[in-house]
Amino acid sequence: MWTKIIAAAASVGVMTAFAAHAQTVKIAYIDPLSGPFANVGDQGLKHFEYMANKINEAGGIAGGKKVEIIGLDNKVDAKESLIQFQKAVDQGARFILQGNGSSVAAALVDAVNKHNRRNPDQRVLFLNYAAVDPVFTNDGCSYWHFRFDADADMKMEALTNWLAEQKAIKNVYIIGQDYSFGKAVAAAARSMIAKKRPDVKIVGDELHPLGKVKDFSPYVAKMRAAGTDLVITGNWGPDMSLLVKAAADANFNVPILTYYGGGLGAPTAMGSSAVDRVKQITEFHENVEGAPAALMDDFEKKTSYDLYYWRAKTLMEMLKAAADKAGSTDATAVAAALSGLEHKTELGTVTMRTDNHQLLQPLFISTLSDKVARTVEGTTLGFKTDYRIEADATRTPTTCKMERPS
Amino acid sequence: MTAIDRALPAMRPVGVRSSPLAAVAPWLLGAAILLALPFVFPSRTGFTIMNAIGINVVFALSYNMLLGQGGMLSFGHAVWFGLGGFAAMHMMVAIDKLALPVPVFLLPLVGFAAGLLAGAVLGWPICRRAGTPFAMITLGIGELIAAAGLMFVTVFGGEEGIKGDRVVGPMLFGLDLGPQGGVYWFIAFWVFAAALAMWAFTRTPLGRLSLAVRDNPDRVPFIGYDPQRVRYLVFMVASGFAGLAGGMAAVNYEILTPQIFGALTSGNVLLMAFIGGLGAFYGPILGAVLIVLMQSMLSDYTEGWQLYVGLLFMGLVMFAPGGLASMVEGGARAVRRGDWRERAPAWASGALAFAVLAAGIVLLVELAFRAHGGGALRLAGLTLRPGDAMGWIIGIALVSLGAGLLRLLTRRGHDGDTARPA
């Protein structure tokens, strides 16, 4: 251990030496690689490493440059992320990948903005693959930030499109974690339901502290008492698994619409209690029509994860397309090429909006089922599609006033 | 229960007769190190890490004011760090918005004032108890403030926190706070100033009395002082310095989130102070350096860094409660006594045994981590796979060899490097 510390200390000094090598394009992946969320971070890292390999095997980007993913552990901490960001820049990375935690994303957007202003010769792009707070493509938008996941509002837009057709649903109960994302989901649900289904009553709108509730039975009792037909929740992790388990225990059989029902470990934790109960809204699941089976098989074999982040593939392919188009891997050039870029994937055409740098892609509402072709996490469960929302239908108005480099 | 334990290393009695030079020398050395560091680690990473270390040095020193000096074990020190930080951050935003003629350089003072004030208000009920009840109250307050941090969005900015820009307001000393290197001088100045102030505090009558309260709180009332009052005042000052560290963090990171109030921050500062050593003033400095390096650099090499921190902590609790500083002290004592030559072989063999043990543990842990994610461990041309027995056998052999050697050495009664200070 001591030698490692010394080595680490020494490397602080020599790190700049690595910076200049431009034959490989370094992409820093700043997400939790230790601590409670390490599994999620590792899953993402494996996706990007796999996709980077694919690109390298096919000849690299911008005229044969190889891409390399550097994993940096931020412990889902905003301050630590900024430290890792500085390290990433030092190691020559000009592209930053991050997704877990809106607080981290907010810190990174801000850090990238300041960095690019203060160091115009070392500009950096932030490629956000999962932080879905709408603010990043609205009031807090940045020219240097590109988001490849649909934000909370867009997903709600899609969900309410589906809800508009479900005439049997009259009473909706919203429950979420008491932080920005939970609040954003609740706010979006309220306004969009009022618009698209004014007859639907919101019978409950509840926030609970993040990760503190052990038994959701009291909430389920309230839901039942309120005559709920549909539960909408942005909960993830144990907060979602526990909610679903409590509902199953109470034999409370209404659909629970989630954002993260298929998140890593969730199907395992929820188990059969979630079957035909939990729905999710995502850009992908393994039983989606058109999903490339060979790729999924190969991915599972090489990484021991299921393919979950389809957008990792989209992101890397679009990065390559943009770099090829610009003929350069310079951040400023790539940003200009990426803005407004259209790209074809197996699931349809996707577009990077120029006005707020948000990717538009088809979304799917799916239900966890035990009667599907491809299952997840070694369980007998998998998702089956209920509803497809076309990319263009997910477009939401934006308040973004982007400052573009002159 | 109320009396804090007496066997944890206390602050070394400060020699009253020490010569002026001996008192000034460590500070000159410290200043020299602070001046030299930027030339040794001139990279962006170097500055970033050193800045993080600087903030944590002040934070850990303020924690040691509580635990090492006042005998108060707190599980909620992050509260004052965070409140000080947010106060400074709001000030920074105000400087920008209202064009106040306040230099950003002085923001740590705002943090200090906020920490002091918060410590004065909340400390009043907290300090009515000592010992374990005190520890439990700080735990409760820490949880409550952490929860409140997420609830009051206008004050703490919700999950995404509050952002600021440090390149606003008038410049002081012509220092541009834009680049990381500029921030380094800001951090270095405050580390030096805060450390000096905290050291001076230990020398004041209140500082001496806080040692007395830590040592034997039951006797203090019978020499005319109210121990509760002493604790309260020390608590306030320690909160103030934690707030100062928070103010430094606000300037360095330009963003603060309510995460800062979390149990993780409070736990980390305890680890830093303890691993470095509560018994010497400079102990927490060592701890802060080590923990920040492990957290931000070691994590590049292994996902098991937390396990190593945990093992290091447990090892010190069990075998060297004086922390790293006690080893330094042991060495310094031997040099003063002039018998370090006789002891050197024992130290060397102890260090060797420890290295063997540590190597074995690291090997086993790294193999175990790879057992889940796959992949092999590559070391000096040797490839070990978690699936093969080879690596495990080597690991276990190293651990048993190291443990056996250590046992043998301690049996022989060597005053090795793990000995506690008298």
Place this chain on the structure above:
Amino acid sequence: MEVVVFSLLNGLLYGLLLFMLSSGLTLIFSMMGVLNFAHASFYMLGAYLAYAMGGQIGFWPALFLAPVLVGVAGALVERYGLRPVHANGHVAELLFTFGLAYLIEEIVKLFWGKQPVPYRVPDVLSQPIFTLFETTYPAFRVFMMVVALLMFGVLWLLLKRTRAGLMIQAALTHPHMVGHLGHNVPLIFMTVFGIGCALAGLAGVIGGAILVTEPGMAHSLGPIVFVVVVVGGMGSLTGAFVASLLIGMLQTFAIAVGASIGDLLRLVGIPVAPHGELTGITLAQIAPMLPFLLLVLILIFRPRGLMGARET
């Protein structure tokens, strides 16, 4: 009505789970003065061991074996870890358990990975046992309540009716006296620590199945267990029982009521804006924080706890 009945049931269930978890810590804390930070980690170990063994030997043998193993692990920790540290005082012991909690979590991750494990109850127990207002109540929840109540009963009888129990009782209220009676204090400490951990392990076997078995489960419950022990009072099993139920009910009803702080203030005649930042906070939102508020208030105003025999 429906909500009240279910809140009662749920509060009772959660309270009993807390009691199972904290009864062992009450014993340990009262007797040895060690506020064991790692207590919830033994709870987690219980859940993981039951999951691991359940796959091999089935749930029922694991229900007994896992707590025993956890108890042995606890006794070993006391003998080879805590006892050497004991000489350095309570703070050192507290720090030891603090580090231990950290280590156990890392070790659990090392063995079972970082994701939740699919630990389930046997089918017999997952059937609904009765239906009330159209809501089914699963057998496993009733089973857990029965186990918790049995645990309380057996512990109470052991403490009140057996020689060993009386001795432990004496030690709970007058720990320094036991040595004078010529008993082997270290052995008693080791046994009590082991039994306390075994009780936590049993809570884990059951709680892990009701809740989620994942590496963060100890961390999220740890502080609450302290609250129970401190609020219940030193040396009082009944106190821990009452405090557990109190906290269970408090949290459950705070969720069920759902009124905001502003509502409450207006109820007592203080007119405030209903949706201000402070007044808009609902009881449900702060429900999980209530135990900590209780902890702080109790420590400040009634340090002996609800039923404690002496001050903590």
Place this chain on the structure above:
Amino acid sequence: MSDLELRALRKSFGSADIIRGVDLAVPAGERHAVIGPNGAGKSTLFNLISGAFPPTSGEVMLGGERISGRPPYEINRRGLSRSFQVTNIFHNMSVYENLRCAVLWSLGYRYTLWRSAAALKDAAERSREVLHLIGLDHARETPAGLLSYADQRALEIGVTIAGGARVILLDEPTAGMSRAETDRAVDLIRRVTEGRTLLIVEHDMGVVFGLADRISVLVYGEVIATGTPAEIRGDPRVREAYLGEEAA
């Protein structure tokens, strides 16, 4: 006027009456000893006087001012200082530091944090004086916990008298000492309490009769006799209740 006066002092713990109505007046400058069998309540009496806990009823007057019910530090500031039966000093601090902490309040330093303790000339001078008085000059920088038992007892007395209190309470200052150590301790007590009021609890009758101007005998929480050493020696009740056993 009496420097220290106890009026109908009572203390009970639950149903146990430990001090059952003690009246005692110690005039200024007197060396007064309290003797009595084990469990008579001598230490409890000291705890009541010094404010370690409040009396159930009755009063303690110091120089005509009522001090009972006040916290110990306020009683100390009014000029009453006590020692403890079980050595109660600051073990991790040096001998000199022990004394310096003990003199601070009396010299007018409160919870001061803007001056260096080392720069307080008067505190240093007073500490050195006491250090010399208790004969520990050679051990100035030694941590108190490493002193010999007799030296620790001497330091205990030093810490007690350092603040210059007018009334000194010593709780069994010679317990556990050898003959020679006891003699030195008595000599020390004699010197440091010169001109002050002394209340001493002691088991060693040699010490008591050699040192005290007057003696009170405490039995089961009551003073059964007060008088000069000669009077006490001659008192048949005392003989019966206490001295008889001792002599046997």
